[in-house]
Amino acid sequence: MDDAIAVSGLVKTFGRTRALDGLDLTVRTGEVHGFLGPNGSGKSTTIRILLGLLRADAGTARLLGGDPWRDAVALHRRLAYVPGDVTLWPNLSGGEVIDLLGRLRGGLNQKRKAELLERFELDPRKKGRAYSKGNRQKVGLVAALASDVELLILDEPTSGLDPLMEETFRACIAEDKRNGRTVLLSSHILAEVEALCDRVTIIRNGRAVESGTLDELRHLHRTSIDVELAATPDGLAELPGVHDVKIDRGHVRFDVDAKALDDTLRYLTKFGVRSLVSQPPTLEELFLRHYEGVRS
Amino acid sequence: MTGTGKLVRLALRRDRLLLPLWIVVLAVLPMTYAASIAELYPTAADRQAYAAGSASDPSYVALLGPLFGSSLGALTAQRSGMLFVIVGLISVLTVIRHTRTEEEAGRRELLGAAVLGRHAGLTAALVVTCGADLVLGLLVTLGLLGQDLPAGGAVAFGLAFAACGWVFAMVGAVAAQLTESAGGARGIGLSVLGIAFVLRLAGDAGDGNVLHWLSPIGWVQHIRAFAGERWWVLGLAAGATAALAAVAYPLSARRDLGAGLLPTRPGPAAAAPTLRTPLALAWRLHRAALLGWAVGLAVLGVVLGGTVDYARTAAEDSKQVSDIMDRLGGAGSFTDSYLAGVMSLVALAASGYAIQAALKMRTEEAALRSEPVLATAVTRTSWTASHAAFAALGPALGLAVAGVAAGLTYGLSVHDVAGQLPRVTGAAMVQLPAVWVLGALAVGLFGLLPRLAPAAWAALAACVLLGQIGAILQLSQWALDVSPFTHIPKVPAAPLAVTPLAWLVAVAAALAVAGFAGFRRRDVPVT
Missing domain, CATH: 3.40.50.300 (P-loop containing nucleotide triphosphate hydrolases)
Known part of the structure; x- marks a missing residue:
């Protein structure tokens, strides 16, 4: 049709x-x-x-x-x-x-x-x-x-x-x-x-x-990761597709592009993952990103 | 009253073109009249002859107002008589435009939530309108002083303009409190103006008649500028202004924002079975205005028809006029010329309806009401045709009604209804092609240049001016030929010439077709 x-x-x-x-x-x-x-x-x-x-x-x-x-x-x-x-x-x-x-x-x-x-x-x-x-x-x-x-x-x-x-x-x-x-x-x-x-x-x-x-x-957009690590993950911010990194000793929060998710998780495991919460982007974030003109 | 100053500035900003334009045009006209009368009648004897002759002609007095002397100033004052109606018209419309129109559109509410006193809106509209009237009066005075006219008369005449404007500004202020719709308020305000004009006309038509003392337009003319000014008459106008203000303000305080005092009834829950075509919708949108105009034109017909025989007898009494009449071919042809002249005035009024009906399309478009209709299975052509039908047939009805009314009144006064009714009705109907040209111009502008569509009103104003002052200014024939009314044969004084009528119909048809074609091709809505 x-x-x-x-x-x-x-x-x-x-x-x-x-x-x-x-x-x-x-x-x-x-x-x-x-x-x-x-x-x-x-x-x-x-x-x-x-x-x-x-x-x-x-x-x-x-x-x-x-x-x-x-x-x-x-x-x-x-x-x-x-x-x-x-x-x-x-x-x-x-x-x-x-x-x-x-x-x-x-x-x-x-x-x-x-x-x-x-x-x-x-x-x-x-x-x-x-x-x-x-x-x-x-x-x-x-x-x-x-x-x-x-x-x-x-x-x-x-x-x-x-x-x-x-x-x-x-x-x-x-x-x-x-x-x-x-x-x-x-x-x-x-x-x-x-x-x-x-x-x-x-x-x-x-x-x-x-x-x-x-x-x-949603898949085209960033996932928010909240992770607890045994060691401070040096060099995380330099990885491709990783954004807005906030490190508080072992507690790390960042956003990651969907296509870089796999590589980033592999990298994190080197620092001993104790807990990990991942959050898909909310609709609001999805739209606001476009409404504000910030292209991901 | 808090915030009145800010609203005054807002109104001045919105009217920054319109306000100066009408003030200047109206201020310049009396000056122009004075200059042209001085040129046409250079000596006191010339002016005396003119005053005793055509200026005392009852038809002239009926339309313009009474003459109180043969000085240049008195002649100018009479010649400017029609301007009082225009000042009143503009004052009514300006006040309603800044009060009820704003409220109906919901813009007033937006402002009302800001720091504004309850009366700020009404006060601001009155300040702007009355201020403009005062400026107009001042300019009229200065212009006449510039023509070396006596200072006392010039001041009185300027004040007459201001006073007329003030009374009708207050009429607008009261009307704006009564109805929920701006259209309804305009209808009330213009009816009052129309009644005032008719009372003035009737009062000046007969001897010992006092009807003009019931009309603000009558008052300001009977100030007798340049002919022994009667300053106390200004007190009448001031009293009426104060009295109307004392009505408008309590009304405004009593009612809710957006509400009117006249109640609104609920409508039907479902549409009548006939309400299923664009034409049926157009009928609902046009019928009130059509009825109003038809009644107005009927009244005009009765009044003007009543003046015909009176004009003839009075003219026969006057030596100069009867001389002219003899040269024209006797009294019969005098009344016929008078009838033709009267009907050209009726035609100008009917053109007002034609333009208003055609521009209804523009109103519908700008208010985004055409959009949902054109998003249904209605073609652009049928939508346009449904409105244009009123612009075409409405004036035909209006002229017929005015013609029959005038014919009956005149026929009864000379005991010859059977003979006069068809002649007078014919004199009215022969005007139709010229009215169509103006209506079709509005349709054409709507289709091709929608933002300029209101220019059709300017075209009507130009026709009025050409007809009113074209001859006095001794404009060349080609300038007079611009007005379609110039080409209407002077039936019944002259034979019915079909060729010019056919040309006018052809011009109207071409304009209308251009408008239809333009609207089919263009974007909707253009705002």
Whole structure:
């Protein structure tokens, strides 16, 4: 089966700003794909190109086997989109907006809509201007999730939701995943990404800097080692792939690149290992490294 | 009031182009009028003839205001009458722009959490607006003194501008407390302005009528600058300003941030079955404005239609005018010319609706509301068409309503409804192609140069100025030809010429097609 989204070498400039600079992104059909990156890294620009709202300057983008710009209308029947900041018409009620967007997309599952309204505890009778940020977001989510579509494109959809509603959102996406829907989920919330995503792509300055399953990403990164030795390990800091060495007599702490792990452990055994604790990188460390721009 | 100074600076920073622009334009116009009247009517006898003739023409008085003398200053004061409406308009809009608009957008909340007094926002908006009105008044005075006009009159006339601005700034301040949406507040403020204009017009139309004393615009004109100033009238304006402020501040103190005093009702839990197309959505977004404009144009039609026969009888009484009328071919053709002139004013108002409806697309785009719709199975063309339909058909409805209203009123006054209704309605409808050109210009700008789309308002302002002062400034024909309204045949005074109308329709169609094509190709949203 084809990939749901296949993007390569995508370039988009706004004036002098290069928002996308050769972005690659592949989302396989049926997976939940996390799309991460700091603010202003180009996530929303990518999503708008995939929706045919912006036209790419260079590179190719395929969405559900079609061209996102040329085949926009046909493709939009098969997908639903939730922007990061859902803005509503001040004089339309939430229920009207949900129905309208669903119908414009080609149909809405009324049973699912009623169920989602209940689960998200959303009052559909309020006018657009009366909703809080979180409730506007819920309107967008219900409208998207209640549509029978193959692909969900969600741009930081849970911003403004309380933790309880975030949990509801996770449960909904997990169900959708079991039902075979493909999801592109742009998010900052690592727990959400860890709980839902099969694979992730990390984007920085308009380029994908990492892509793969979370396990794969972890392997590419440093392991923290906390070890007790019989003797002081001279020369440890000079080994290739070893970083941030802190030695307190026999108690040594350092980070080591995954590919240097084997050699380093062999070296340590020369000093008489009494105890050893190794810790894989946490997701936070993984992301922060990219967000801060420190390339490992 | 804490933090008012900082908010004043913020408002001045945000309006650093707009504020000086309107102040300068409005300050220069009275000066220009004085200079051109002095040039056209160099001697006192010339001016007397002009004052007794066309300046006393009831239609002229109805539109601009009363004339209190034949001195250069008095003529200039009358000629500048329309500017009071514009000062009021800008003052209302500026206050709402810095109060309710900010609140609706949520920016006020951000500031409200900082060290700011409860009244700082309202006070800052009023300080900026009233300050600008005062600067305008000062410049008007200086400009007229520069034309060697008497100092007393120049000061009175400058103060009249400031006073008019102050009253309507306070009207804006009250309106901003009433509704949750800035659009609603603008609607209330502009309705008050419209009523004030109509009362002024009605008051000056008949003898012994006192309706203009109910209108702030009437007051400031009856200060009688350059014709035995009545300074006490300024006290009326000052009293109204204080009274409105005494309403606005307690209202502002009583309500929550973001809330309005008029209640908002909950909406339906599900959409009506018809709400399933872009056009149905556009109808929901446009219908309130369309209704408001239709009612406004109907009122304008009734008022202007009522002045037609009165204008004719008064003109027949006036020696000069009846001479001119005889040369034009009798009283019949005088009323016909008057009708054509009145309808070109109605057309300018209808153009305001056309531009507003077309620029709704820009509002939707900038507010990121077009994005979720265009991410559904809606083509760009159908989305654009759904809004453009209102820019095209709305003015047609507005002109028809105004034409029928004017036709009925005039027809009843001369006991010839059957004869006059179609003629007057025709005089209104013949304006439509020129209105379309301005609406289509807004669509074209939206599609091709979205950031410049509000320039369509500048185009309308240019048409108003060309129509208002083009003849006085003796501009050459090619300059007047820039305005589409120049090309509308003067029906019913002149025969219906189809060729210029066809050209205007063609220009409008070309602009609209360019806009549609441009929007299909460009990025969305452009912010």
